[in-house]
Amino acid sequence: MSSVPASVTRLIEALSELPGIGPKTASRLTYFLLRGQSDLPLRLAESLRDLKERTRFCSVCHTITEQDPCPICSDPHRDHALLCVVEEPLDVLAIERTEQYLGVYHVLHGALSPMEGIFAENLRIPDLLRRVREGGVQEVILATNPTSEGDYTAAYLLSKLGPLNVRVTRLGRGLPMGGDLEYADQVTLASALERRQEL
Amino acid sequence: MHIRSLSLENFRNYVRLEQELPDRAVLLCGSNAQGKTSLLEAVYYLATSGSPLSANDRQLINWTAKKEGMAHIRLRAEVVQREQVREISIVLLLEPDTQGRQRLKRRVLIDQAPRKRRDLAGELNVVLFLPQDVELVTGSPAGRRRYLDDTLSQIDARYSAAQGTYTNALRQRNALLRHLAEQGGDPGQLEPLDGQLARSGVAISLARRRLINALSQHAHRTHGELSGGKEWLQMVYQPNFDLTRPPGIVCQTSFQESPGPPQGISDQDLVAAFRQQLRERRREEVERGMTLSGPHRDEMRFMIEKMDLGVYGSRGQQRTAVLALKIAQLAWMKQETGTSPVLLLDEVLAELDQHRREFLLAQVDQVEQALLTATDLEMFSPSFRQRATLLWVEKGLIQPYER
Numbered sequence: 323m324s325s326v327p328a329s330v331t332r333l334i335e336a337l338s339e340l341p342g343i344g345p346k347t348a349s350r351l352t353y354f355l356l357r358g359q360s361d362l363p364l365r366l367a368e369s370l371r372d373l374k375e376r377t378r379f380c381s382v383c384h385t386i387t388e389q390d391p392c393p394i395c396s397d398p399h400r401d402h403a404l405l406c407v408v409e410e411p412l413d414v415l416a417i418e419r420t421e422q423y424l425g426v427y428h429v430l431h432g433a434l435s436p437m438e439g440i441f442a443e444n445l446r447i448p449d450l451l452r453r454v455r456e457g458g459v460q461e462v463i464l465a466t467n468p469t470s471e472g473d474y475t476a477a478y479l480l481s482k483l484g485p486l487n488v489r490v491t492r493l494g495r496g497l498p499m500g501g502d503l504e505y506a507d508q509v510t511l512a513s514a515l516e517r518r519q520e521l
Numbered sequence: 522m523h524i525r526s527l528s529l530e531n532f533r534n535y536v537r538l539e540q541e542l543p544d545r546a547v548l549l550c551g552s553n554a555q556g557k558t559s560l561l562e563a564v565y566y567l568a569t570s571g572s573p574l575s576a577n578d579r580q581l582i583n584w585t586a587k588k589e590g591m592a593h594i595r596l597r598a599e600v601v602q603r604e605q606v607r608e609i610s611i612v613l614l615l616e617p618d619t620q621g622r623q624r625l626k627r628r629v630l631i632d633q634a635p636r637k638r639r640d641l642a643g644e645l646n647v648v649l650f651l652p653q654d655v656e657l658v659t660g661s662p663a664g665r666r667r668y669l670d671d672t673l674s675q676i677d678a679r680y681s682a683a684q685g686t687y688t689n690a691l692r693q694r695n696a697l698l699r700h701l702a703e704q705g706g707d708p709g710q711l712e713p714l715d716g717q718l719a720r721s722g723v724a725i726s727l728a729r730r731r732l733i734n735a736l737s738q739h740a741h742r743t744h745g746e747l748s749g750g751k752e753w754l755q756m757v758y759q760p761n762f763d764l765t766r767p768p769g770i771v772c773q774t775s776f777q778e779s780p781g782p783p784q785g786i787s788d789q790d791l792v793a794a795f796r797q798q799l800r801e802r803r804r805e806e807v808e809r810g811m812t813l814s815g816p817h818r819d820e821m822r823f824m825i826e827k828m829d830l831g832v833y834g835s836r837g838q839q840r841t842a843v844l845a846l847k848i849a850q851l852a853w854m855k856q857e858t859g860t861s862p863v864l865l866l867d868e869v870l871a872e873l874d875q876h877r878r879e880f881l882l883a884q885v886d887q888v889e890q891a892l893l894t895a896t897d898l899e900m901f902s903p904s905f906r907q908r909a910t911l912l913w914v915e916k917g918l919i920q921p922y923e924r
């Protein structure tokens with residue numbers, strides 16, 4: 323048997339750890355990188371290193387950022403009394419793309435799902451409640467995904483935010499049920515923000 | 522309604538089948554294990570988006586297809602209802618989930634447009650009768666609940682939706698209760714789930730009560746006829762959360778079995794009463810790590826006078842009760858939808874005596890379409906065989922039967 327160089331096996335193994343990528347796809351990707359003439363492997367290596375070394379989570383809103391607090395949290399022109407709660411950092415990007423939202427964010431890093439072992443204490447929920455309790459926030463927009471987990475999380479947050487003297491709204495319907503915010507088109511998302519409803 | 526054509530891909534014995542079906546009676550003949558029952562199973566799957574025979578959909582994938590890495594199933598039927606043709610199809614596809622695990626995903630399409638599972642309601646209605654259905658009387662309560670769910674979901678999209686919500690909320694809630702018992706955490710996380718459970722649970726329980734009352738009335742008549750007026754069958758709903766006597770709601774006592782909740786009590790009152798019960802038992806539920814009240818613990822019993830057929834009935838009595846139940850289901854579906862469901866009979870004649878056999882075959886003549894399987898054609902009268910379309914099933918292929 324021919325022995326495959328360790329650097330090749332190591333990359334195949336690492337790629338197979340990614341979600342949705344099996345050993346077959348991992349090998350295909352590895353040999354693609356190996357054969358190519360471009361500097362793609364080097365660019366990839368550099369971005370991966372930067373990803374790990376230069377990005378972190380914002381200590382205020384928990385989105386991904388290269389500076390802490392993130393540019394959104396440290397922007398004095400944004401409305402810090404308006405707080406939009408989303409599941410993932412990518413949801414922040416989706417809402418930013420609409421160019422309609424001028425408030426700030428809070429990223430939960432997931433949605434409640436006991437079946438998958440995700441409980442309130444595993445999300446940035448205690449931190450959200452602390453942020454609101456500290457004052458200054460007038461409205462919280464619950465922009466979790468329109469899935470059963472997203473709705474569950476929103477209902478739970480409402481029960482916790484209710485007594486805190488803050489206006490709580492939910493993104494307007496019209497987002498496809500069961501979908502992810504991340505994939506909603508800009509117009510739909512902008513109109514969902516526009517038509518948010520008091521809970 | 523009737524199925525005009527059926528096509529199956531990689532389902533059980535069938536690698537690929539394109540079959541046109543006439544209305545009226547279709548007799549599927551052939552030896553055992555050739556694909557007769559699988560054909561009925563596929564039709565049932567299209568009607569209910571679940572197999573009556575296997576809880577694990579992966580077992581439905583054709584063995585050769587699986588071996589060759591073709592891990593998908595496609596079921597499709599053209600259904601004629603009130604002179605309109607609709608195409609329903611269900612595709613099962615192995616796909617990696619967010620964690621990268623291979624999961625069998627189900628896609629429902631109606632006239633080629635992606636739809637939800639509940640949208641199947643009313644598109645294809647069936648009454649299935651299998652030899653092992655006697656277990657509906659003798660077997661576990663879970664089988665009876667599944668029967669009630671499948672029957673209601675077939676015609677009522679709202680029931681189907683409530684059932685989906687309930688199942689999901691129940692799973693989440695049980696996982697949360699276990700977590701609270703083992704590691705602690707905020708019990709407030711139960712509240713939204715309690716709300717979902719109560720709202721969908723009340724809808725489920727109300728619908729089941731109406732269904733069982735209706736089936737019981739129909740079956741009572743049929744069973745009386747079948748037994749020559751000697752025995753009178755009754756089906757009794759034993760709900761875990763009794764909406765006719767909601768706790769905390771004082772109502773006038775009545776000695777009669779009431780068909781529904783007390784007068785003047787709204788659905789919201791019932792939901793509130795259900796939530797109250799969940800709150801009262803919360804400590805016990807956290808201790809045991811599971812949800813203790815709700816329709817997932819409902820029961821239905823088959824009774825003759827004061828005798829419970831599931832426990833004390835003879836095999837013959839139990840079979841007659843199931844026959845009466847299925848005929849009742851047929852009548853109920855027709856009454857609710859205004860169209861006759863497709864009757865699917867799998868080798869059931871062998872289990873019945875001459876009198877009951879004739880009774881059942883008389884039903885076949887009443888519906889627009891019936892698919893029957895048989896290893897032994899002698900079970901059917903010559904005139905019935907003459908009226909029916911005969912098809913020969915062998916190794917997942919179907920041909921006209923050479924008379």
Ligand SMILES: [Zn+2]
Pocket residue numbers: 380381382383384385391392393394395
């Ligand atoms: Zn930030």
